[in-house]
Amino acid sequence: MGLVKLTYREAMRAAIRDALRRDDRVFLMGEDVGRYGGCFAVSLGLLEEFGPERIRDAPLSEGAFVGAGIGAAMNGMRPIVEIMTVNFSLLALDQIVNNAATLLHMSGGQFNVPVVIRMTTGAGRQLAAQHSHSLEGWYAHIPGLRILTPATVEDARGMLWTALCDPDPVLVFEHGSLYNAAAQIDENAGPVDIDRALVRRPGRDVTVATYGGMLPRCLEAAEDLARDGVDAEVIDLRTLRPLDDAMILDSVRHTHRLVVVDEGWRSGSVSAEISTRVVEQAFYDLDAPIERVCTAEVPLPYARHLEEAALPGPVAIAAAARRTVGDGR
Amino acid sequence: MGTGAGSGVGTTSFTMPVLGADMESGTVTEWLVGPGDTVHKGDVVAVIDTAKADIDAECLHSGVVEEILVPTGRSVPVGTPLATLRPLPAELRERAGEGGGRPARRERGRTGKAPRGAPTGPLVRRLAQELGVDLAQVTGTGRGGAITRADVQRAAGAEVSRRREPAPPEPVQQERVPQVPVPQVPVPLEPVPLEPVPLEPVSPRPEPVPRPGERARGIRISPYAARLAAELGVAPATIHGTGPGGAIRAVDVRTAHAREVEAPPSEAIREAVLEPMRERPVEAPALPAPRRPAGARDLQAGARDRIAAMRATTARLMARSKREIPHYYLSTTIDLAEALGWLRGRNLELPVEERIVPAAVLLKATALAADRVPEMNGFWRNDRFEPAPEVNLGVAVSVRGGGLITPALLDVAGVPLETLMARLRDLVGRARSGRLRGAELAAGTLTVTNLGDLGVDSVYGVIYPPQVALVGFGRVVERPWAEGGMLGVRPTVTATLSADHRASDGSIGGRFLAEIARLVARPEVPGERGVVG
Numbered sequence: 125m126g127l128v129k130l131t132y133r134e135a136m137r138a139a140i141r142d143a144l145r146r147d148d149r150v151f152l153m154g155e156d157v158g159r160y161g162g163c164f165a166v167s168l169g170l171l172e173e174f175g176p177e178r179i180r181d182a183p184l185s186e187g188a189f190v191g192a193g194i195g196a197a198m199n200g201m202r203p204i205v206e207i208m209t210v211n212f213s214l215l216a217l218d219q220i221v222n223n224a225a226t227l228l229h230m231s232g233g234q235f236n237v238p239v240v241i242r243m244t245t246g247a248g249r250q251l252a253a254q255h256s257h258s259l260e261g262w263y264a265h266i267p268g269l270r271i272l273t274p275a276t277v278e279d280a281r282g283m284l285w286t287a288l289c290d291p292d293p294v295l296v297f298e299h300g301s302l303y304n305a306a307a308q309i310d311e312n313a314g315p316v317d318i319d320r321a322l323v324r325r326p327g328r329d330v331t332v333a334t335y336g337g338m339l340p341r342c343l344e345a346a347e348d349l350a351r352d353g354v355d356a357e358v359i360d361l362r363t364l365r366p367l368d369d370a371m372i373l374d375s376v377r378h379t380h381r382l383v384v385v386d387e388g389w390r391s392g393s394v395s396a397e398i399s400t401r402v403v404e405q406a407f408y409d410l411d412a413p414i415e416r417v418c419t420a421e422v423p424l425p426y427a428r429h430l431e432e433a434a435l436p437g438p439v440a441i442a443a444a445a446r447r448t449v450g451d452g453r
Numbered sequence: 454m455g456t457g458a459g460s461g462v463g464t465t466s467f468t469m470p471v472l473g474a475d476m477e478s479g480t481v482t483e484w485l486v487g488p489g490d491t492v493h494k495g496d497v498v499a500v501i502d503t504a505k506a507d508i509d510a511e512c513l514h515s516g517v518v519e520e521i522l523v524p525t526g527r528s529v530p531v532g533t534p535l536a537t538l539r540p541l542p543a544e545l546r547e548r549a550g551e552g553g554g555r556p557a558r559r560e561r562g563r564t565g566k567a568p569r570g571a572p573t574g575p576l577v578r579r580l581a582q583e584l585g586v587d588l589a590q591v592t593g594t595g596r597g598g599a600i601t602r603a604d605v606q607r608a609a610g611a612e613v614s615r616r617r618e619p620a621p622p623e624p625v626q627q628e629r630v631p632q633v634p635v636p637q638v639p640v641p642l643e644p645v646p647l648e649p650v651p652l653e654p655v656s657p658r659p660e661p662v663p664r665p666g667e668r669a670r671g672i673r674i675s676p677y678a679a680r681l682a683a684e685l686g687v688a689p690a691t692i693h694g695t696g697p698g699g700a701i702r703a704v705d706v707r708t709a710h711a712r713e714v715e716a717p718p719s720e721a722i723r724e725a726v727l728e729p730m731r732e733r734p735v736e737a738p739a740l741p742a743p744r745r746p747a748g749a750r751d752l753q754a755g756a757r758d759r760i761a762a763m764r765a766t767t768a769r770l771m772a773r774s775k776r777e778i779p780h781y782y783l784s785t786t787i788d789l790a791e792a793l794g795w796l797r798g799r800n801l802e803l804p805v806e807e808r809i810v811p812a813a814v815l816l817k818a819t820a821l822a823a824d825r826v827p828e829m830n831g832f833w834r835n836d837r838f839e840p841a842p843e844v845n846l847g848v849a850v851s852v853r854g855g856g857l858i859t860p861a862l863l864d865v866a867g868v869p870l871e872t873l874m875a876r877l878r879d880l881v882g883r884a885r886s887g888r889l890r891g892a893e894l895a896a897g898t899l900t901v902t903n904l905g906d907l908g909v910d911s912v913y914g915v916i917y918p919p920q921v922a923l924v925g926f927g928r929v930v931e932r933p934w935a936e937g938g939m940l941g942v943r944p945t946v947t948a949t950l951s952a953d954h955r956a957s958d959g960s961i962g963g964r965f966l967a968e969i970a971r972l973v974a975r976p977e978v979p980g981e982r983g984v985v986g
Contacts, residue, residue, distance in 0.1 A: 380703060408677060409677050409680075410676050410677050411677040411702050411703045412675060412702065450695070450696055450697070
């Protein structure tokens, strides 16, 4: 047993390969996943290894191939459906929201839909408004779906198999800016829990709750805060639905302050949901108003400096944390 | 308190009483009765927290408690039924007072004595207690012979009338006047104020301590800070907020609390200090013990009371010690050169905030010595010596504002010096901010007093009963020191022992003191558990 250095992209590929080997009901389907190797090169080489039966290129038809994935899942397969970006997934919204999420209920418990739908989300790569939005919060609104946001290489490696084991539809949101992130992970790293949030950095002064692509920025902000003597606890939500609010509440009861960092837009967001739950359940533990750091409520700009300005950055996160802490520690 | 409308036929309710003109809600902090208990008119059945004080609430009906409707800790508006009462069975009613069910506790001793004859309200009893009036000697002029506030004030003399207390209106208690013909007008179900309720505040009142869910009027305070203030008993009006817009945050509450307790030691400390006194009948009457400071104005008076109370306690305890314990005294001067040299070296390796002071070395040596001479470590009880299983060193800490407390460092012999230092620092800090734990105040088996920093050469202390010994250290001073035929200048300290002659003799005490000296003189003894360990 040793450590291997993997990128997030390679970890994701290893997870898919692992799933394909473990269970012959698993197949990967999506635009450019085969011959091109995936729009983000996640599935590079898999077509050669597993053949076109199991690595299936689909035409530009999100509604059709997501629907096909749902049908395959209902018929006993374990499809992994890849959608290039969350923006394009809106074309398949009817399939995801009206079919995948509801069929168990509509069939009186007779049909589970064990489909896993992967897609990229998030900004930071100058892909402009139609490729950069963070809409996972919308999906987190839907009962019947499980929403995963792997933020680390280890979770990229481990969450897919756990998701495939789930009898219900699971959406995995991979942040585009994380694909090149590398980390040392155990070469035997395997499935991970998808029910629990994790404390990525313990601290005592303020809780910073975040997920996905914002995690590295929050950790960076926490380091900056530490230099000023502010000890931030960074929580990686990992699963946006169902939300592990118990973990957040525990942390807030300990730090008495909360900053929620969400790459989605503030209005009606995951950050709004978390803030409300904390106010509902831990109001008397709050020593400062909850702060939210979210993306500016604009379509994401193309120009780098404008895009950066629109996104929550470490400076804004640290500033929000400082506001909650003030000089009272 | 009145007849519950919604309850079954014949049942009555005990409702949240009005205990002051501005009272809107209250919290039951303690139920003194439970379902099935028989209560009689005038029995204290619950303790009500009105945000200003805890007040014993009496029941105005006799009956059997059927159901407790409001658990402790929940704040409810005035008039909310708190419990339902079933009427007493007829035969029970005849023999009322002589049994039939578990009788409710009549009186709790904390507030003034309630004479069985003349009914009084809790506020009147409290006033009587404040003014030192014995209610048994007061003739009531209220309805049904009830003692009113005015009666108490009259009894207390003219001096009392000058007090500018906002007088909470006297409740009229309908239930207590069965012999007066009831006029044919609707009888109010709740106690109503005799005087008209003033629409404007009569005088500035201390801001009530808000409980979670209550809003402090005009004060910006975070929910957590409000909760903390309620827990620590700090009135928000007395707190300086440092948050945005002057908002009070947790840190401000803690600061204010620390400031409050600096002068008067917290009640917990005083109680614990009093605890030894309770082993035997105490001559003096029990001290009034308000459960929490009621407000800024009361606090200052309370602080003075507490300092006085502390002094009185120390006086009694030490007088008892000197009266009962045949002390013998020994002293020895210890060469500290070796220990201080070693300490200097050790401290160079430690961050400033973790550096070890010489006192820690002396404490550790005392604990180790007590471990080896167990006759010094324990209690004199029931005419014999009871050795303690571990060494818990009581450390005499003077509290700012006057007074002395001796919280204990637990199991000192077994911990490394660095840990001991950290614990000592923590203990002294908490002793001065009034945050000691009960166990620390009760657990001491041997006390050490160190007056060295006050420039004292040596201290012969008074043993803290029921302990059997006390070790004193004076200041570290350079003295000419002869050793091995050579004269040199060495840092030294004088260690003294005050010991109980009933529990030990001078030879044992001498051995103990010599052991301390030996351990201090050679902090590092190879192959043996020493001070350093």
